[in-house]
Amino acid sequence: xxxxALFVFLLLRLTPGDPAAILAGDNAxxxxxxxxxxxxxxxxxxxxxxxxxxxxxxxxDLGTSLISNLPVMKMIGQRVEPSISIALCTxxxxxxxxxxxxxxxxxxxxTWIDRFVMGLSVLGFxxxxxxxxxxxxxxxxxxxxxxxxxxxxxxxxxxxxxxxRMILPTCALSFIYIALIARMTRAAMLDVLGEDYVxxxxxxxxxxxxxxxxxxxxxxxxxxITVIGTGFALLISGVVVTESVFNIPGIGRxxxxxxxxxxxxxxxxxxxxxxxxxxxxxxLIDVAYTLLDPRIRY
Amino acid sequence: MCCGPMDSGLATLSRPGxxxxxDVTNTILDINNLVVSVxxxxxxHKIIDGISIQVRERETLCLVGESGxxxxxxxxxxxxxxxxxxxxxxxxxxxxxxxxxxTATDRRLRQLRATQMAMIFQEPMTALNPVVPVGRQIxxxxxxxxxxxARARKKRILDMxxxxxxxxxxRIFASYPHRLSGGQRQRIMIAMALVLEPKLLIADEPTxxxxxxxxxxxxxxxxxxxxxxxxxxxxxxxxMGVVAEIADRVAVMRQGRLxxxxxxxTVLRNPTMEYTRNLLAAVPSLVPRPPREESRExxxxxxxxLSKVYKERAFFGKGRxxxxxxxxxxxxxxxxxxxxVGESGxxxxxxxxCIVRLIDPTSGGVRLAGREIADISRRLLQPHRxxxxxxxxxxxxxxxxxxxxxxxxxEGPINYxxxxxxxxxxxxxxxxxxxxxxxxxxxxxxxxSGGQRQRIAIARALALDPDVLVADEAVSxxxxxxxxxxxxLLDEIQNRLGIAIxxxxxxxxxxxQICDEVVVMQHGRVVEQGPAxxxxxxxxxxxxxxxxxxxxxxxxxxxxxxxxxxxxxxSASA
Numbered sequence: 099x100x101x102x103a104l105f106v107f108l109l110l111r112l113t114p115g116d117p118a119a120i121l122a123g124d125n126a127x128x129x130x131x132x133x134x135x136x137x138x139x140x141x142x143x144x145x146x147x148x149x150x151x152x153x154x155x156x157x158x159d160l161g162t163s164l165i166s167n168l169p170v171m172k173m174i175g176q177r178v179e180p181s182i183s184i185a186l187c188t189x190x191x192x193x194x195x196x197x198x199x200x201x202x203x204x205x206x207x208x209t210w211i212d213r214f215v216m217g218l219s220v221l222g223f224x225x226x227x228x229x230x231x232x233x234x235x236x237x238x239x240x241x242x243x244x245x246x247x248x249x250x251x252x253x254x255x256x257x258x259x260x261x262x263r264m265i266l267p268t269c270a271l272s273f274i275y276i277a278l279i280a281r282m283t284r285a286a287m288l289d290v291l292g293e294d295y296v297x298x299x300x301x302x303x304x305x306x307x308x309x310x311x312x313x314x315x316x317x318x319x320x321x322x323i324t325v326i327g328t329g330f331a332l333l334i335s336g337v338v339v340t341e342s343v344f345n346i347p348g349i350g351r352x353x354x355x356x357x358x359x360x361x362x363x364x365x366x367x368x369x370x371x372x373x374x375x376x377x378x379x380x381x382l383i384d385v386a387y388t389l390l391d392p393r394i395r396y
Numbered sequence: 397m398c399c400g401p402m403d404s405g406l407a408t409l410s411r412p413g414x415x416x417x418x419d420v421t422n423t424i425l426d427i428n429n430l431v432v433s434v435x436x437x438x439x440x441h442k443i444i445d446g447i448s449i450q451v452r453e454r455e456t457l458c459l460v461g462e463s464g465x466x467x468x469x470x471x472x473x474x475x476x477x478x479x480x481x482x483x484x485x486x487x488x489x490x491x492x493x494x495x496x497x498x499t500a501t502d503r504r505l506r507q508l509r510a511t512q513m514a515m516i517f518q519e520p521m522t523a524l525n526p527v528v529p530v531g532r533q534i535x536x537x538x539x540x541x542x543x544x545x546a547r548a549r550k551k552r553i554l555d556m557x558x559x560x561x562x563x564x565x566x567r568i569f570a571s572y573p574h575r576l577s578g579g580q581r582q583r584i585m586i587a588m589a590l591v592l593e594p595k596l597l598i599a600d601e602p603t604x605x606x607x608x609x610x611x612x613x614x615x616x617x618x619x620x621x622x623x624x625x626x627x628x629x630x631x632x633x634x635x636m637g638v639v640a641e642i643a644d645r646v647a648v649m650r651q652g653r654l655x656x657x658x659x660x661x662t663v664l665r666n667p668t669m670e671y672t673r674n675l676l677a678a679v680p681s682l683v684p685r686p687p688r689e690e691s692r693e694x695x696x697x698x699x700x701x702l703s704k705v706y707k708e709r710a711f712f713g714k715g716r717x718x719x720x721x722x723x724x725x726x727x728x729x730x731x732x733x734x735x736x737v738g739e740s741g742x743x744x745x746x747x748x749x750c751i752v753r754l755i756d757p758t759s760g761g762v763r764l765a766g767r768e769i770a771d772i773s774r775r776l777l778q779p780h781r782x783x784x785x786x787x788x789x790x791x792x793x794x795x796x797x798x799x800x801x802x803x804x805x806x807e808g809p810i811n812y813x814x815x816x817x818x819x820x821x822x823x824x825x826x827x828x829x830x831x832x833x834x835x836x837x838x839x840x841x842x843x844x845s846g847g848q849r850q851r852i853a854i855a856r857a858l859a860l861d862p863d864v865l866v867a868d869e870a871v872s873x874x875x876x877x878x879x880x881x882x883x884x885l886l887d888e889i890q891n892r893l894g895i896a897i898x899x900x901x902x903x904x905x906x907x908x909q910i911c912d913e914v915v916v917m918q919h920g921r922v923v924e925q926g927p928a929x930x931x932x933x934x935x936x937x938x939x940x941x942x943x944x945x946x947x948x949x950x951x952x953x954x955x956x957x958x959x960x961x962x963x964x965x966x967s968a969s970a
Contacts, residue, residue, distance in 0.1 A: 295525040297517070298523045299525065301475055301510070302536060303505075303506040303507065303508065303537070304540040316528075317527055391527050392574070393526060393527075
């Protein structure tokens with residue numbers, strides 16, 4: 099994390115562009131520009147700026163947005179719920195659909211079922227998420243009027259409204275994850291099904307479902323868990339396109355806005371948050387490994 | 397019958413009427429004119445072409461054959477475990493206690509497995525599910541086929557684990573497979589196969605992956621359990637030594653056909669078919685070949701107190717140290733063969749790899765043609781590499797599949813500055829030297845059989861005119877008839893080129909036939925060393941004696957179709 103913090107800090111300072119200039123607007127006088135710089139501490143040497151920033155960071159202060167003047171912590175706080183909701187719903191839906199699909203495809207390897215699942219998965223990869231999003235909106239929101247077109251309601255406002263608005267973005271997003279996870283599951287299962295212990299399991303005379311679930315799937319789980327984990331991390335750190343299509347105030351859009359405005363504190367906080375998510379997710383993946391495979395020890 | 401509860405469902409199907417009929421012959425497995433083809437279409441290639449064998453109660457039938465003879469396919473057909481769609485039984489019948497297997501439903505086959513017929517496999521390392529404790533894996537059999545409650549099941553499993561002589565059964569019950577040794581895993585497999593007392597046990601090369609001492613224990617275990625339970629055993633193996641140890645009757649297979657079948661003694665003493673005779677004649681004798689006169693040639697390779705220690709770093713606490721080779725000293729003279737023999741984990745391959753500097757020794761010296769090479773840098777080593785070349789165990793993986801044979805052989809000399817055309821010309825000569833056509837240079841490895849590939853690997857090693865050839869289990873993956881040919885080839889090359897050979901093997905028979913001197917290793921240390929004829933006939937150390945004693949079929953002199961004892965005086969007077 100420390101390395102990430104330093105890297106982020108330097109990277110942003112080294113990219114061209116002056117936040118003071120953006121803040122001050124096109125007609126600013128040099129004096130006004132200078133005043134803004136001083137107030138933001140931008141005139142201090144880099145090392146001093148860095149130490150100040152880290153010191154605040156360790157005290158839980160992520161700084162104040164250069165643009166909106168709101169504390170960064172609060173800005174992110176507002177945006178976290180939609181993002182986490184989408185990520186969780188998407189990954190849950192994807193796993194529920196994709197893992198069985200992958201298992202069945204591997205089990206019925208070479209049959210039309212297998213080809214159908216793989217065809218679906220190619221489709222999932224190739225159709226861009228905004229296309230899926232707009233198609234879903236057109237059909238379910240505009241034509242059938244089953245759900246609202248867009249927006250987000252906090253779960254504290256009741257499960258119904260929350261769920262209603264969650265359904266379409268989740269479906270749209272999970273499309274590609276279903277494709278990815280199904281493919282991964284199938285490949286891992288095919289590998290495992292050729293193993294000697296699967297033959298042993300069959301030689302015991304236990305039924306095929308038990309062979310698949312107890313013997314094959316658990317051994318195939320490691321690569322699948324990895325994909326699910328990294329997929330989840332990607333989802334948390336923002337899905338700009340989906341958030342834009344469905345007008346959801348999530349982290350993805352916050353990041354893009356901050357980058358465009360060179361809002362240093364927000365960008366820094368976002369990158370740190372993202373890397374934190376990755377670290378935590380990877381830790382969870384590693385823990386899952388040791389639970390799944392007794393041979394793996396750290 | 398003591399397998400009460402789980403049988404209740406099937407008894408009505410198989411028992412009445414059958415019993416009387418089969419008491420007459422006691423035939424458990426009756427394979428009649430079986431044909432197995434590739435694919436469903438008629439006219440597909442026949443993997444099994446009309447074989448008929450019977451296995452009776454309390455009998456062990458050994459199905460012997462070289463790779464590709466169809467012995468494993470026969471066993472998988474019996475279990476109904478053929479890969480669906482690729483291999484299909486297209487004719488004949490397989491009857492288990494009178495019940496036809498080939499037309500049985502999947503459901504019925506599942507019922508029969510483990511209760512009536514069970515199987516153990518070659519690789520105990522991979523045959524158990526790595527993520528499930530072994531006790532639960534055995535438990536699964538009981539849960540699938542019986543209505544016993546958890547306590548009764550566990551009692552039965554622990555009892556079975558004791559019958560296969562596992563120590564500390566409670567601990568092993570909860571252990572994962574990777575915590576157990578190969579021998580222990582195979583015992584678990586046997587316990588799993590026999591826990592429901594099936595009438596037929598199919599053992600597919602169950603000891604091939606094990607060390608000889610473990611192999612001996614497993615073989616006697618199978619014998620013992622068979623005696624106690626009256627099981628019929630179909631034992632598949634390629635190893636004549638194992639056949640001599642365990643078989644009551646022998647069936648010899650070749651290319652999907654049955655060559656010869658008969659009682660053990662008859663087949664070993666008076667084989668009627670040419671193929672069986674050749675197969676037996678190719679088994680290397682455990683009696684060492686007559687020693688060659690002592691060599692006065694210069695020493696080309698010397699290892700002096702060579703050690704290799706692997707340090708395992710632990711995140712917390714102290715790291716572990718594994719001494720793979722501990723002060724190994726050996727000398728090899730020009731034109732001689734030195735064997736390093738030992739079981740897995742004895743450090744024999746580590747020593748070979750340190751000598752060739754594929755890995756760096758931790759301490760000690762290696763003198764190659766008078767030059768110390770153990771601690772010189774990789775760059776300084778370069779000119780010396782050509783003096784020592786290595787041939788590996790697995791000819792299927794040691795040649796680059798995308799490079800032609802000629803380029804593979806020529807690569808070494810080209811690295812040392814030989815012109816491409818000259819190197820290819822030399823490759824053609826070398827291929828002829830190892831008994832392959834010169835035009836093989838332009839072909840790819842997959843176009844050759846295992847034995848031919850090993851010849852190519854030898855030609856590749858010889859291309860650099862080395863002083864020393866290291867053969868690391870170079871014949872272990874080959875069928876006996878091919879193995880004999882490759883051994884002859886090495887011998888011939890040595891006579892012609894005066895090359896020194898360092899021969900690493902776990903197989904005492906092979907060592908007895910090719911080595912002038914042997915070094916016996918255990919746990920990284922040299923236990924005993926000396927002239928092969930001396931060490932292998934009058935071993936001094938207990939470990940060497942145990943190794944020799946465990947060698948399967950040690951009482952048989954296969955090539956002369958008689959027990960060793962009868963031949964004493966004729967060939968084994970040493």
